[in-house]
Structures are given as structure tokens and as C-alpha cells.
Amino acid sequence: AQSVTQLGSHVSVSEGALVLLRCNYSSSVPPYLFWYVQYPNQGLQLLLKYTSAATLVKGINGFEAEFKKSETSFHLTKPSAHMSDAAEYFCAVASSASKIIFGSGTRLSIRP
Amino acid sequence: NAGVTQTPKFQVLKTGQSMTLQCAQDMNHNSMYWYRQDPGMGLRLIYYSASEGTTDKGEVPNGYNVSRLNKREFSLRLESAAPSQTSVYFCATTAYSGTGSNYGYTFGSGTRLTVV
Numbered sequence: 001a002q003s004v005t006q007l008g009s010h011v012s013v014s015e016g017a018l019v020l021l022r023c024n025y026s027s028s029v030p031p032y033l034f035w036y037v038q039y040p041n042q043g044l045q046l047l048l049k050y051t052s053a054a055t056l057v058k059g060i061n062g063f064e065a066e067f068k069k070s071e072t073s074f075h076l077t078k079p080s081a082h083m084s085d086a087a088e089y090f091c092a093v094a095s096s097a098s099k100i101i102f103g104s105g106t107r108l109s110i111r112p
Numbered sequence: 113n114a115g116v117t118q119t120p121k122f123q124v125l126k127t128g129q130s131m132t133l134q135c136a137q138d139m140n141h142n143s144m145y146w147y148r149q150d151p152g153m154g155l156r157l158i159y160y161s162a163s164e165g166t167t168d169k170g171e172v173p174n175g176y177n178v179s180r181l182n183k184r185e186f187s188l189r190l191e192s193a194a195p196s197q198t199s200v201y202f203c204a205t206t207a208y209s210g211t212g213s214n215y216g217y218t219f220g221s222g223t224r225l226t227v228v
Contacts (some may be wrong), residue, residue: 009152032214043116043202043219044155051214090154094214099145099170100206104154 002027002095006103014111019063019078021106023091026072032094033074035065036102039087047089050074061085086110115139118203118220125193125227133188133223135203143206144186145170145217146178148199155202161186193227200224 007022025031032051036044048059055067061084065076074091091103119134137144142163147155157170161180175197177189190197204217 034216036217041222043221044204044217045219046216049216099157099160100214100217101157102147102155104152 002031002093002101004091004093004101004103006089006091006106008106009104010107010109012109012111013081015083016080019076019081019085019108021076021089021091021108023065023074023076023103024072025074025091025093027093033065033067034092034094034100035059035063035074035076036090036092037061037087038090038105044090047076081108081110083110083112116203116205116218116220118201118223120223121221122224123226125190125225127194127227129193130189130191131193131225132190133201133203133225135186135188135220136184137186137203137205137218138184139205139207139218140183141205141207141218142183143208144180145204145206146176146186146188147202147204148172148197149202149222150199158188158201193225195227198225198227 003026005024034049035047038044048057050057050067058064063078088105088107090105092100116137145160146158156172159178161167164183179187201223203220206217
């Protein structure tokens with residue numbers, strides 16, 4: 001079975017600092033991987049997705065993620081945090097053509 | 113605007129009451145899903161419908177039923193609500209190709225349900 005593990009339920013960084021949210025996956029076949037963002041009282045919004053075309057994936061709002069097969073990782077980064085980045089972030093893996101499995105989420109806080 | 117519409121946005125039920133959560137999409141997608149979100153547990157799949165006319169259980173189906181009314185609509189029913197079903201419910205949809213690629217989900221804005 002496929003799964004994802006997000007390391008750290010809460011991450012806090014200063015405004016302007018590097019954002020790094022960690023995600024490791026487990027999959028017996030080449031996976032499709034996703035990062036979603038959820039702002040307070042809203043639904044989830046797709047940030048970026050990996051579908052084997054390129055290992056470095058760029059998403060919206062300046063985020064990017066790198067697929068590392070040897071480490072089974074798909075960490076999310078942003079060079080410089082903004083206050084508006086405060087939200088909950090979910091890593092997810094596609095277990096088949098029709099289902100996605102979500103991690104438990106990481107809440108990102110930004111300090112002024 | 114194209115997307116996924118969920119109704120109602122908020123609901124309070126008494127234990128034992130029933131209700132139906134509605135979801136409609138205008139994206140012409142085949143697949144639709146119901147998830148529940150609880151603090152610290154991420155999103156857990158309740159039921160899904162890979163195409164019109166089919167439904168399948170997900171990770172946490174007990175206490176729920178679903179109906180795929182047509183390609184656009186996928187409803188979730190609680191026959192006898194329990195406090196453990198207090199949660200935020202999300203409907204989602206996706207298109208995927210026959211080769212197996214997955215484009216990711218589009219989510220509705222959620223229904224916040226409280227069972228007292």
C-alpha cells in the first residue's frame with residue numbers, strides 16, 4: 001500500500017526565511033505526488049504535482065518541490081517566507097489512477 | 113466559475129438525526145470523492161465514485177452512504193448521526209486519463225458538521 005509521512009505537524013519560520021516542509025512517501029510503483037495548501041476555513045488547493053516529467057517541480061506562490069527517488073522524498077521549499085504563506089500544507093500520493101492518499105498535514109506559521 | 117459546490121456550509125445535528133450533504137461539479141470530471149478532515153489526521157477517504165453509476169468504499173465508510181446521482185452530483189448521507197461524525201467534510205473531483213495519470217483533485221469549500 002502507498003502512504004505518505006509528513007515530518008513535523010507544526011513548522012514556524014521567520015518572515016523572509018527559507019521554508020522547508022518534509023514529506024516521505026512509500027510506493028511500490030512510480031508515484032504521482034502532490035502538495036496541497038489549505039488556508040483557514042477553506043478547501044484544499046493544489047500547489048504542485050509530480051508526474052515523472054521532471055524531478056524539480058515548480059508550483060504556485062513561489063513554492064517548489066524536488067522528487068528524490070533514492071530518498072523517497074518530496075520536500076516542499078520556498079526561498080523566502082511571506083506572512084501570507086501561513087496555512088496548513090498536505091503532501092499526497094496517488095495510489096492508483098483514481099485515489100489519492102493524504103498525509104496528516106503540517107501547519108506553517110510565519111513570525112514577523 | 114467552474115468548480116465544486118458543496119451544500120450546506122454549516123450544519124448542527126442532534127444524535128440520531130439524518131442528513132444529506134450535497135456536492136455538484138461542473139468540470140465534466142468522471143471521478144468524485146468524499147473525505148472527512150479531523151485535527152491531526154489529515155483527510156480520510158469515506159467513499160468515492162470512479163465514474164457515473166459506480167461507488168466504492170474508502171478508508172472510513174461506516175455510518176455513511178453515498179449516491180452518484182449523475183455525472184455532476186455525488187451526495188453523502190448520514191442515516192443516524194453520531195458525535196464521532198463531527199468533522200469537516202470535503203467533496204473532490206478529478207479527471208484522469210486512461211493511461212493512469214492523475215491530475216490531482218479540485219476540492220469544494222467544505223461542510224462543517226457538528227453532532228451534539
